Amino acid sequence: MARVLYLGGLGRSGTTLVERLLGELPSVCALGEIVHLWQRDIRDDERCGCGARFSACTFWKRVGERAFGHWGNVDVERVRSLRDVVERTRHIPRLAGAQLPPAQLADVREYAAFYTRVYSAAAAVSGAQVVVDSSKHSALAHVLRWADDLDLRVVHVVRDARGVAYSWTKTVARPETDGGDEMTRYSPGRSALLWNAHNAAFGLLARRGVPVHRIRYEQLLTDPRAALRALADYAGVPATDADLTFLGDGYADLRVGHSAAGNPMRFSVGRLPLRRDDAWVRALPSGQRRLVGAVCAPMLRAYGYPLNPAQVSQEA
Numbered sequence: 001m002a003r004v005l006y007l008g009g010l011g012r013s014g015t016t017l018v019e020r021l022l023g024e025l026p027s028v029c030a031l032g033e034i035v036h037l038w039q040r041d042i043r044d045d046e047r048c049g050c051g052a053r054f055s056a057c058t059f060w061k062r063v064g065e066r067a068f069g070h071w072g073n074v075d076v077e078r079v080r081s082l083r084d085v086v087e088r089t090r091h092i093p094r095l096a097g098a099q100l101p102p103a104q105l106a107d108v109r110e111y112a113a114f115y116t117r118v119y120s121a122a123a124a125v126s127g128a129q130v131v132v133d134s135s136k137h138s139a140l141a142h143v144l145r146w147a148d149d150l151d152l153r154v155v156h157v158v159r160d161a162r163g164v165a166y167s168w169t170k171t172v173a174r175p176e177t178d179g180g181d182e183m184t185r186y187s188p189g190r191s192a193l194l195w196n197a198h199n200a201a202f203g204l205l206a207r208r209g210v211p212v213h214r215i216r217y218e219q220l221l222t223d224p225r226a227a228l229r230a231l232a233d234y235a236g237v238p239a240t241d242a243d244l245t246f247l248g249d250g251y252a253d254l255r256v257g258h259s260a261a262g263n264p265m266r267f268s269v270g271r272l273p274l275r276r277d278d279a280w281v282r283a284l285p286s287g288q289r290r291l292v293g294a295v296c297a298p299m300l301r302a303y304g305y306p307l308n309p310a311q312v313s314q315e316a
C-alpha cells in the first residue's frame, strides 16, 4: 500500500517549500502537483523539476512504465471528464458524507485509482517509503479519502490570509511553458473567500477521520528544523541529525528534484534562503488588509494569528 503525504492548502501558502524540504529527506520522494500531471505533463509535455521535458525525464518514464505500461496508455480525456464529475470544490459536502451512492463511488474510485497507481509506481521506482503529492486542492484530498489501498496522510499548510492575499496580487511567470504565460492572480477579496473555503475543507477532512497534520508556514520559516522533524515523524520516517544537514542557519541546500508540476520554485537548485516574508504588513494597502482580516478573522484566530498587523513580526 502506497503511503502518500498530501500537501493541502490554498495556493501561495508555502506548499512548494514544504515539498522541497521534505524531498531532501532520504525516505521521501516529492512528486509535485499530481493533479496537473495529466494535462500539463502527459498531454502537453511541460518540464519536470529536473529541467527535462516530461517525456525525456528518466524518472517519470520509469514511473509511467510501471504504472500504466506507458504514459501513452493513459486516457487523459477520461481523467479530465472524471475530474469534472467528482473533484470540484462544490462536491466536497457530498464527498465528506459517511457514504456515497454506488454510481458516484465507482467514479470516485476510478479517478482516485489514476493517482494511487502513480504513487505506488513512484514509490517503487524511487525506493522511497513515502511519496509527496503537493496538489493542494481540498476536493482532491476528499476524493483520495475513498481510494482503495492508500495510506493517506494530509499535511495542511496554513499561511496568514493577508500574506496569501498579497502574494496573489503579484505577477509570477510560468517558466515551464517557455512562453509569456503567467500564473493566475486573484483580488484580495476573492482570495480571502478561497482561503476560508479551502482551509475549512481540510478541517472537515480531519473530522471525517483522515489524519491531518497542520503546519503554519510562518512557523516553518521560524524553525525549519523542528517543523521538518515533526513532519518526518508524522510521515513515519523519523529524521536523524544527519538527514537534516541540508538545513543551515537561514537557508536550505536543495538538490535537483523531479517535481512534475507546480510553483516555479520547484526548479530551484542550490542554496535557498529561508526567511519569513511579512512584506504584506507594509505592502498590502490597508483597506485590503482590513477586508481580508475581517473576512478571515474567525479562522485566523483559530490558527493563532494576531489580527493586529503590528503584532505579526513578534509572533512566532
Ligand SMILES: [Zn+2]
Pocket: 048, 049, 050, 051, 052, 057, 058, 059, 060, 257, 258, 259
Ligand atoms: Zn525529472
